[in-house]
Amino acid sequence: MSLVVLPLVVLWPAAIVASLLDGRKRRTGWFAVAALGAAFALLAVLLTRVAVDGPQEIVAGGWPVDVGIRLRVDALGAVFACVSVGVLAVSLAEAVITGIRTRGVPALTLFMGLGLTGLFLTGDIFNFYVFFELAMISAYALSSLGGGGSRVGPAFIFAIVNLVGSFLFLIAVGALYRATGTLEYIAVAEAAAPLDPSTALLIAISFFVAFGVKLGLFPFHFWLPAVYQSVSPPIAAMFSGALANIGAYGLLRFGGVVLPREVELGAPALIVIGALRTAYGALQAIARRDTREVLAYSSIGHAGYVLVALGVGGPVGLGAAVIFSIANALNKTLLFLASELRGRFVATAFLIGALSVAGVPPTAGFFGKAALFDAGIDADSAAAVILLFVGGALSFVYLFQIYQHDRWRPRAEREREMPTEHAGAGQRSVAVAVAVVVLVLGLWPEPLLAVGEQAAREILAVAGGG
Amino acid sequence: MNLVFALIVGVLFGCGVLLLLKTDLFRVVVGLVLISNAASLTLMASGLSRGQAAILPAGESGEPVADPLVQALTLTALVIGFGVTALLLALSYSVYRTRHSVDLDVVSDEEAAEAAELEAREAALDSEHEPDEAEWQERRHDEVVP
Numbered sequence: 311m312s313l314v315v316l317p318l319v320v321l322w323p324a325a326i327v328a329s330l331l332d333g334r335k336r337r338t339g340w341f342a343v344a345a346l347g348a349a350f351a352l353l354a355v356l357l358t359r360v361a362v363d364g365p366q367e368i369v370a371g372g373w374p375v376d377v378g379i380r381l382r383v384d385a386l387g388a389v390f391a392c393v394s395v396g397v398l399a400v401s402l403a404e405a406v407i408t409g410i411r412t413r414g415v416p417a418l419t420l421f422m423g424l425g426l427t428g429l430f431l432t433g434d435i436f437n438f439y440v441f442f443e444l445a446m447i448s449a450y451a452l453s454s455l456g457g458g459g460s461r462v463g464p465a466f467i468f469a470i471v472n473l474v475g476s477f478l479f480l481i482a483v484g485a486l487y488r489a490t491g492t493l494e495y496i497a498v499a500e501a502a503a504p505l506d507p508s509t510a511l512l513i514a515i516s517f518f519v520a521f522g523v524k525l526g527l528f529p530f531h532f533w534l535p536a537v538y539q540s541v542s543p544p545i546a547a548m549f550s551g552a553l554a555n556i557g558a559y560g561l562l563r564f565g566g567v568v569l570p571r572e573v574e575l576g577a578p579a580l581i582v583i584g585a586l587r588t589a590y591g592a593l594q595a596i597a598r599r600d601t602r603e604v605l606a607y608s609s610i611g612h613a614g615y616v617l618v619a620l621g622v623g624g625p626v627g628l629g630a631a632v633i634f635s636i637a638n639a640l641n642k643t644l645l646f647l648a649s650e651l652r653g654r655f656v657a658t659a660f661l662i663g664a665l666s667v668a669g670v671p672p673t674a675g676f677f678g679k680a681a682l683f684d685a686g687i688d689a690d691s692a693a694a695v696i697l698l699f700v701g702g703a704l705s706f707v708y709l710f711q712i713y714q715h716d717r718w719r720p721r722a723e724r725e726r727e728m729p730t731e732h733a734g735a736g737q738r739s740v741a742v743a744v745a746v747v748v749l750v751l752g753l754w755p756e757p758l759l760a761v762g763e764q765a766a767r768e769i770l771a772v773a774g775g776g
Numbered sequence: 777m778n779l780v781f782a783l784i785v786g787v788l789f790g791c792g793v794l795l796l797l798k799t800d801l802f803r804v805v806v807g808l809v810l811i812s813n814a815a816s817l818t819l820m821a822s823g824l825s826r827g828q829a830a831i832l833p834a835g836e837s838g839e840p841v842a843d844p845l846v847q848a849l850t851l852t853a854l855v856i857g858f859g860v861t862a863l864l865l866a867l868s869y870s871v872y873r874t875r876h877s878v879d880l881d882v883v884s885d886e887e888a889a890e891a892a893e894l895e896a897r898e899a900a901l902d903s904e905h906e907p908d909e910a911e912w913q914e915r916r917h918d919e920v921v922p
Contacts, residue, residue, distance in 0.1 A: 462871045477815040484822035
């Protein structure tokens with residue numbers, strides 16, 4: 311069996327089995343973690359295969375090429391899938407060690423992993439939509455379960471807002487099919503090239519709005535902080551470290567591969583929205599005191615960088631977007647996982663995450679920021695470079711505010727907000743392990759940089775060939 | 777034909793949005809169902825053509841074949857919409873069970889009141905006890921033991 315389908319073949323039955331078991335039992339939890347770990351290992355192998363041999367593809371069910379559903383993996387998809395599933399595995403491990411109180415959590419996490427893997431590995435827009443919905447529906451259910459049940463309001467708003475987004479996406483898919491007569495990324499990219507710009511721009515804007523609504527891009531982000539606040543830290547880590555990757559991936563895939571000309575047309579608007587968003591996220595984060603709210607606004611701000619990098623475009627801009635998104639996903643996972651634990655090692659881990667977000671070497675975040683600076687200089691845009699610098703400085707301010715607020719206070723006061731009775735060595739070691747990954751990627755960034763470069767090259771090859 | 781579809785989709789979507797803006801959760805769910813149907817109709821309309829059923833081997837008689845892809849897409853979209861509606865209804869029911877109301881205004885007022893109450897309690901706890909020097913020492917001692 312081809313390596314491309316194997317992660318799905320592992321996750322699918324595991325998700326079904328886990329949904330039949332009682333997720334509150336540790337055994338079920340560890341079973342789900344093991345399945346995600348296995349999928350992660352397979353995706354890592356797949357990623358190295360893609361890095362060596364180039365994109366891999368397979369047509370499901372042995373159908374002829376244009377009839378069957380095609381799975382296609384390039385560097386962009388493989389690296390996002392690998393990171394997302396890894397983040398899910400780590401976050402679920404943390405949740406299991408903490409103790410899961412609702413039975414659905416392991417199964418829903420597996421379904422989310424399945425949806426994410428599928429959408430990163432598919433070569434077909436509609437297939438993307440189906441897996442996307444799978445991941446999102448699991449997320450709606452998780453957000454309503456994860457908080458303990460008292461706050462269903464944010465979960466409901468999360469679901470409604472995102473569903474409107476997904477139906478907009480569906481309408482955009484219909485329009486794209488009408489205009490190009492196909493739904494495969496590369497074929498669409500070829501067929502969309504000679505389209506009338508006004509038609510294609512309308513479609514591109516529909517996609518942008520759909521992704522914007524779903525992933526909390528700047529003017530459509532109002533549901534996001536409430537959701538991150540109402541769920542437990544491991545689930546918030548899943549949302550910001552794995553689910554939010556869809557945003558960056560979608561923008562790169564649909565903007566970079568499918569409709570590159572329209573992105574070029576809209577580049578100034580993208581850069582302005584990205585910049586506004588970065589500033590807005592950082593300022594809001596400074597104004598907040600609650601750790602998770604700060605991190606939520608910080609996520610809103612950081613996705614702005616991806617927009618700016620996409621607006622800059624070219625090999626440098628696209629590569630920067632990929633590298634930054636990966637580093638950012640790891641940072642946010644680390645910060646959310648470490649946010650409500652106490653102890654010296656966890657404090658160090660949190661500090662590493664904070665430094666990584668601010669872009670201080672030797673952390674993975676440094677290379678993300680460095681790539682963005684490179685893109686700014688490449689675009690000859692002083693404004694972009696200044697924005698990055700100010701954004702980095704502001705993120706220092708808000709992260710150290712919460713560091714100080716959470717860790718430098720009398721013990722009794724902190725203990726009320728961060729109860730220690732659950733925080734065992736296991737939980738701490740999970741957070742510390744993520745911190746080590748962030749550090750290792752900061753000390754040995756070649757794989758990350760190479761993958762980013764390759765992803766950008768492949769995107770441009772398709773866009774250029776069309 | 778296109779005009780008819782466009783009008784229907786527009787009306788459905790408009791009604792859906794109108795219902796989404798209500799505060800009653802069940803109206804919101806119905807609004808979403810309308811929007812999902814508008815999206816399905818758009819998909820259908822995007823590849824509407826007359827012709828034979830597309831069963832392989834296709835087009836032997838030389839007649840044009842109806843586009844099967846949009847039908848498959850619409851079917852999938854309908855199934856997803858169905859699942860989503862079920863999930864939303866379950867969520868609404870759990871809201872009703874915990875709050876005894878399906879009015880978003882009432883629910884969010886209650887949640888805000890609870891949050892405020894919690895905060896007030898914490899503020900009271902913070903100000904109630906100021907540790908003296910001996911306690912500080914003791915705490916520092918505690919801190920060393922992880």
